[in-house]
Amino acid sequence: MSAFAATFRRDLALMWGGGGGALAPLGFFLGATMLVPLAMGPERNLLAAAGPPLVWIAAALAVLATLERLFQADLEDGSLDHMLLSPAPLEMIVLAKGAALWVAVGMPLALASAPAAIALQAPPELVPAIVLSLLLGMAAFIGIGLVGAAVTAGVKRGGVLIALIVLPFFAPPIIFGSAVAGGEHVGAALSVLAGFALAALALGPVAAAAALRLQAE
């Protein structure tokens, strides 16, 4: 089994096994979505305009909450040293961890955005595009998040620090993701989002691996 597949399966098992840790971000997402109409009032037109973008915000924050332990656990229990000793490039192992996070947390969040968007009065015909945009957006968030998680892996209680570091870089996917939710130029916005996700997944693991090599020193 290649190092990529092994890391992918291990991380997936860790996230879904042992009481379903991957369900927590999903619960966070639904809880945050529930607060939106309570804060804004249940007025339909207001919700239809602001709801779908707020689904994006809730999903971004939900995936952000999973980043803190992504590499920290590996650093603490010595797994990271084994990853460094492996003949496989660290960049690939980092990408495998990102892919596992996308499958375990990103995909469920993107799928959960469908009922959430409908509950927030989004036009039903836009829901498939919103789900698709979030699938791409989650890949972009994770590509960026790998860097934030890697540079803060050695910091105790680094959750707020990760948020501070990563959130400004979440701006481009949020901009184009909300454009999809707004219903104008959907195809173009999805293309830009896909391009951004690919760039983040290509560059993020390189920067994250460089940071992890330092963390293990």
Place this chain on the structure above:
Amino acid sequence: MLTYLANPARFMAFSAWAAPIFLVAALVLLAIGVPWGLFYSPADYQQGETVRIMYLHVPSAWWSMGIYAFMGAASFVGLVWRHALADVAARAAAPIGATFAAVCLITGSLWGAPTWGTWWEWDGRLTSMLALFIIYLGYIALWSAIEDEEKAARLAAILCLVGLVNLPIIKFSVDWWSTLHQPASIMRAGGSSIHPSMMGPLFTMAGGFLCLFAALLMMNMRAAVFRRRVEAARLRGTEA
């Protein structure tokens, strides 16, 4: 020049007299530029007296981006050649750059209220400038969160290089999303469109800000070097 100063001992000798000189130059330039811009330059035919805020706003915007680019270069040198003084320079520049970014945002807001009729607008340049300010804060926070200075320097350098992508976004945001902020009027193809009478105070202020940055940078770096020496001396003291 830079390779000459890369030696910490030579840097300390150079900055001992260069820092005060730059500080004096900054004070002189600002002492000329502030009254020139605020009292003796013409009011704008459209914006009236509020145009004077520009003499603070534009230089701080320029140098908040310039300082980030400087930090990017220093981070690169620190990462590739493992040069301790480059790490010190990047760290010392960050709070100055963050302050310039804050001044830019605040003065822009003060100017926007009477001119655009709004304190804040979510247009491309304002938003990406705010993102730059937050990136500065994240960089400073990362430095102070990691105890091992050697490690903190490398990790912060990686973060700084990743953050460099924001600079072209700020620079070209006004062309890509032509919403509210006016496009570049000085450094643009086809020559400057700003009136010559405004160039004098503007460039005086920009020069003053640059000298101020150089002086504060060297003072911050000297403080960092002195702190390291004190720590080293203390370690030697406990061993003996």
